[in-house]
Amino acid sequence: MIVDIHTHAFAREHFTDKFLADAQRARADVVKLLFTFEEYIEAMRPVDKAVVFGMKARRTGLYVPNEFIADWVGRAPQKLIGFMSLDPTEEDFMDDFERSYHDLRLRGVKLGPIYAGFDPTDRRLDALYQRCVKFNLPILFHTGTSFVQFGPLAVTRPYLWDEVALRFPDLKIIMAHLAHPWEGECIAVIRKHPNVYADLSALYYRPWQFYNTMVLCQEYGVMHKLLFGSDFPFTTPQSSVEGIRALNRLVEGTNLPRLREDVVEDIIHRDSLALLYA
Template sequence: MIVDAWMQHGTVRFLRHEMLDSLWRWTGQKPPDEEVPVSVTVGAMDAGGVDVGLISAWYGPEGALVSNDEVASFVAQAPDRLAGVASVDLRRPMEAVRELRRCVDELGFKALRVVPWLWELPPTDRRFYPLFAACVDLGIPFCTQVGHTGPLRPSETGRPIPYVDQVALDFPELVIVGGHIGYPWTEEMVAVCRKHPNVYIDTSAYTVRRYPPELVRYMAQDRHHKVMFGTNFPMIAPERALKGLDELGLDDAAREAFLSGNARAVFRI
């Protein structure tokens, strides 16, 4: 089984947002002019052997780029293959908490994701803290981005130390998934992951052959590593992301944990 911990089935308004111009340029692709059928995302999963993909809503200061209800509608078209990840508007913390509870209790979503660089606020900002308490209460993980930003936004908010480290100290019960590996602060992210039992890493936005050596060492040498597979689809397709997997030198237990075991435990799949 393979679980993709970070995917998007994007709307046109999300995929054509100016902040993503750099990503389209790097990948040599162009954003779509029309809404993309869910079958395209499922087809990409099939081609890469991915069984379940976690698709995320996106909220920023300008509002919903991919709303929670849109994500729910995508999941409803392929409920055995897709699972929803909520996002919320940080400007209204209590409304954000109520929306998160609705997404989990009524829509069956598996996690919350807030991307700090989109708000230009670190995850230690006071507006995040009611949401962290709600995540613990609901028994869901908080997913975020660590490392530099490919989109045209500042990168400071993605530093594992001090930000993820401090949140994990303040909320030791909170399960935190740091997506996008943490490069160029990968060693910091691995250190935070080792330090805190509820902190995990996902490899979205990187192909296997671009994993930093610090991450590969952690995965190969620690059979209880807390790294999970992710793509950041549609920017990287699962088939391309997994090419070269055998070269990592993972034993059977480490490989299973990476491809599905950690994600199944964290997201309760």
Template sequence: MDIEALVAIDVHTHAEVGADGHTSLSPELLAASEKYFKAAGHRQPTVPEMAAYYRERRMAAVVFTVDAEHVTGHPRIPNEEVAASCAEHADVLIPFASIDPHRGRAGVREARVLVREYGVRGFKFHPSLQGFAPDDRLAYPLYEAIEELGVPALFHTGQTGIGAGLPGGGGIRLRYSNPMLVDDVAVDFPALRIILAHPSFPWQDEALAVATHKPHVYIDLSGWSPKYFPAPLIRYANTLLQDKVLFGSDYPVLTPDRWLADFDKLDIKPEVKPKILKTNAARLLGLIGKENPA
């Protein structure tokens, strides 16, 4: 991957459909998410199509699916498939994996294989969708393995469009995605690099507190158009957290084109913009130099 040639690294994109047409979520949950993001009828691109999309824009993208089979009963897109497809497009795609913590020891073994044999560079958790609190000891053996493997863990935080509007929210519990629950993870696994995904409505201040207090906790800005970012998030991104904030879109429900167009309208310092768009992610993912000390 030619980091110098890239204009940005998008740390948050979803593989929503597998090579065989199997979707990452049930039709009901996908439809609710599309309605929430006003993206009804959007086409789920394959991983190779995602590669072409990002290559055309001279961007790289972190790609993952979500494993929530324990709660939803819907089988995941295989992590191995996502990783292998990303490997075929390694000039622009960076594979993450998703393992439901309810998989127990089998999930721990899978994590080790995915990193060592498939080149996976990190792991995505969605506590609300996967039905677990991040500080639940159920997940600790998996965190221990991820910390030992030296790759980041990305946690969905805040409200989610998945299940929005369905009876009972599709059974999804928002409280599991409070970033303060990830603070315990940062304490108990001090070498684990953690990304808090999204502006964490309604817990934005909590996310900022955790990221400023814990050296290896970052924030990605995916899932929202930047024009809706709360003022404290913009202020911290411009100052105290300028080395720990990351560009993410949530593609395909929110495109990097729209995100970047709105980001350009924010009052972000010229010297900070390239950090958010590329440099911070490149260091965190080990693509250049070393991770910045906090």
């Protein structure tokens, strides 16, 4: 069983030109951001289940309607789990929540504080957090940095989620990308809160940083809190699996610490959905 906890769906009309230009900073090589449903499904062949979402962030120019995600899921409902995205800077974001949960049947939430420009500890979000606890819906947050010029770093530092989890200990939280490049701070949060996890998506293509992060996770004993994800289309599940398995090769012939290979396989094969919907 392989679950990809972090994949995107969107179309050209959901981006501003500015967002697309900024996205070229995402990786050193060029990212192909636009893709068809068929290309998406082909890329998901190695995984059994994939969580898919858009993003709503008027501030930085990405806005994917939740209906688009519901349609996407409807084309492969046995494989895909749709999360709604919300922009809490919008007055009616809780109406959007209720509609997406009850009518579109989306079963989790994706939020991007750095993209939309809001603080995850803002009391405006309490109503959302309460609803998610009530309905047992996980929230996957983009945490850590991003390529967007007008995304404020002040609202994306991992310690902020400590406060969210202190106030809502039953809320299931996934901190995406281990909050790179503040992975150490992210580990401090996921280690102390039983319902806070981190995903590994889009980290393998910075192998030295990723190796150090994984060694840190091993030393702090948080490998069981890591969820597999790709961040498609920024990477694919196949290249992400290969990238994780390749980490020990970096240190071959040295005395540097190695990752336990059975534990790495446990991460790749973790049933994240069972954890999140327990």
